[in-house]
Amino acid sequence: MTQIGEVALWVAFILALWGAVMGFAGGRRGRGDWVLSAERSVYAVLGLIAVASTAIIAAFVGNEYGYKYVAGYSNRELSLFYKITGLWAGQTGSLVFWALLLALFSSIAVFQNRRRNREFMPYVSGTLLLVLAFFLGVVLFASNPFQLMDFTPADGRGLNPQLQNYWMTIHPPTLYLGFTAFTIPFAFAVSALLSGRLDTRWITTTRRWTLLAWFFLTNGIIFGMMWAYVELGWGGYWFWDPVENASLLPWLTGTAFLHSVMIQEKRGMLKMWNVLLILSTFLLSVFATFLTRSGLIESVHSFAQNLTISWIFLGFLSSLIVASAALVWWRRDAFAPENRLESVLSREAAFLLNNLVFVAAMFTVMWGTLFPLISEGFTGQKIAVGPPFFNRVNIPLGLFLLFLLGIGPVIAWRKATGRNLVRNFRAPVGVALAVAAVLWMTGVRNTYALLTFVLGSFTMTTIVVEFWKGTRARARIEGEGVFAAFIHLMERNRRRYGGYVVHAGFVVMFMGFAGSAYDVEKQVALRPGEHIDIASPFGHTYRLTYQAMSAYPATNMTKVIASVEVAKNGRRVDVLTAEKRAYKQREEVASEVGIRRAWNEDLYLILAGIDDVNAVIRGTNPRPVATFRVLVQPLVPWIWLGGLIMAIGTLVALWPGAEPARPAAPRQKVARAPRAADTESERELVEA
């Protein structure tokens, strides 16, 4: 099976190269048969990579430790579930997995557009196959999953303990789905540049792809936060690790793109900017993949360093940057706007400001992530940049974004009047001021937390008012009940109202982040029967009583578990367990935390240390002293709730359905100067 897998990879690589050449040449020469060959190559490459991926999984399941990759990430005692996920456990397999997902998305995109957008498809196929050829080339020449060792060990090294967690089976694939899905709009942008069709067609065609990519990337990041929270065992969910940062970079530019693209759709402006944003988003996705697996920068995600791959990726990235810049420069005359910006008090201007903040945040995060390398390169001294730096520079930007989130959707397109502003912002400002007063009176003094809640309430009010106005107007016009009117309102413009739901989720998530200003933490060593009291910022007190410690062997590991009874204001409410797990093959220890979740806070228990653990395992010390770290983390559940709301909002916007019916209102006649750059299809659209 593995031999078939390796051969499949080689054939896929050759076919991807062939298809790329056929796609570009077919588009250039107008040869339909060549283009068809390119499109069929996409499907064939998918099939071949699927065969190779199946072969890798089969090698894992069949315990074929003669293969270096299998021996490095599996062992006999590993459960079947984690053997299957071994495909993306290490660098080599994850590159194959990247290629598999990209081939899948490429096939869907090519199939969807096989009869429409014919002018784009040759270059789209060519671009997608070129990217696929790159990844397959890296796999075959620098990181082959079918590489055999000189000998076959009896057993493998096993999977990294931190990866033996259910979130790790979901988090990487979701993130990769996001990264790879961004390749589709990228390919269409390249195609638009090559074909000269820089109107809104490529944007409307890839609208759902962009949203889908954003959906996966957002959820992938949130799943990563959840994994860090439950698995790393220190009570945090985001610590500005280089790899976390790398996943955030395309998210920032992708989010900027989702907003700025609306200006192009509505007003025919920012054409070049949108192309640049989507090109950057894809480049940053590749950069993130490279950073995750190269081990170039010290990170909890980097399990090995592979300088060969680093150089190959750098070469690919550099080539893409140069090619993209050259294409944009070549088509610079085709980006002429169709309208002018009429006022700085308009939604267009608010979106521009939003884009500035997103891009500034992207530069800051990228700079901070690469600064150790840059400083070492220039001065010979590695200067690290830790979470305090990122928090200091990004929290003000985040707060400004929260403010813009309230402004953008409500301010009018083209030009807002003073009356319009007063009418739209009267209620939100009133609510925000009331929230500020209440929080101040209840003793909230942390500036960032206070600002987050005030701006969050401002933004949330604008969203609620938007929903209320739309629902009420519809209820009156159509004579519907409020609930029916609300549902129909959402149905009629899923993108707009789905976007509002995403914004609401973002606000809830930000409030969850702000809760960290009131974290309470205690560390104490206890004997069984002893307790620790910890006060919640919400006024109640938890008493944690250490009950017992037990140890027992499990498959692949030995577990040592502490049981702790939790009482809230004197009433017993829960029993938490916190564990230490010692994994046999890798000789590593991992923590499993105990979490008591409530709607407004988490009680987080970490087993930090055990006195004379060997005696505990032998059963000779039934009452060992254990050191516990206990945290009360206010509003952490709101972060996950916010993520869920964002996911629901994106699904609402993504859900297929009839486009909103155009009103039979007077058609706007746009007085336009004729442009030489008008293409035939643009004229067709205007006439239509």
Added chain:
Amino acid sequence: MMMRILGGFDAKASRGRMNSRLGRRDVRLRGRGLRSIALLVAALMLVAVPMTAQVPAEEAQKTADAAIARLRSPYCPGLMLEVCPSSQAELLRDSIRTAAAQGQSARQIVEDVLARHGEEWRAVPRRSGVGLVAWMILPLALVVGGLVLWARVKVMRTQGPALTVAPGPVSDEERVRLDAALREFEHAEDAA
């Protein structure tokens, strides 16, 4: 082997630390003589700690927390010292708390730790020298981005045709529906 692995998180090494902190650990000493010596040492420590502490405990804790928050852990790749679960990191945190209790400032403590472990464990870059370059990026990005945006907005306000709306043919029925919709929408906005 299992015990050797688990020894990695065995708190035995830090028992002395916990004993001194809590003053209630079973030191498992055999013999009356040894116990007496232990009691004497414990009593001396109890007397000595308040004598050597030059700052109130709460203030010392704040100083220690501030210092710990500015350091990355030399024992956990990519993690801050404050959250690193390693027992060596716990020892380092304890030494920082001791230094804070003895009256050292957070800055002094950080410099001392970095002198011993290396500059690369600094979590917050200096605001001078090469470190200043790290801090400059956000203001620079905002200023340059703002200037570019300002220049683009100026161009965008003059470039491209202005939008003019000419009345199109609307049926009477459509006109009535449109007026009603606009009126209702206005009412809804005013009510909100």
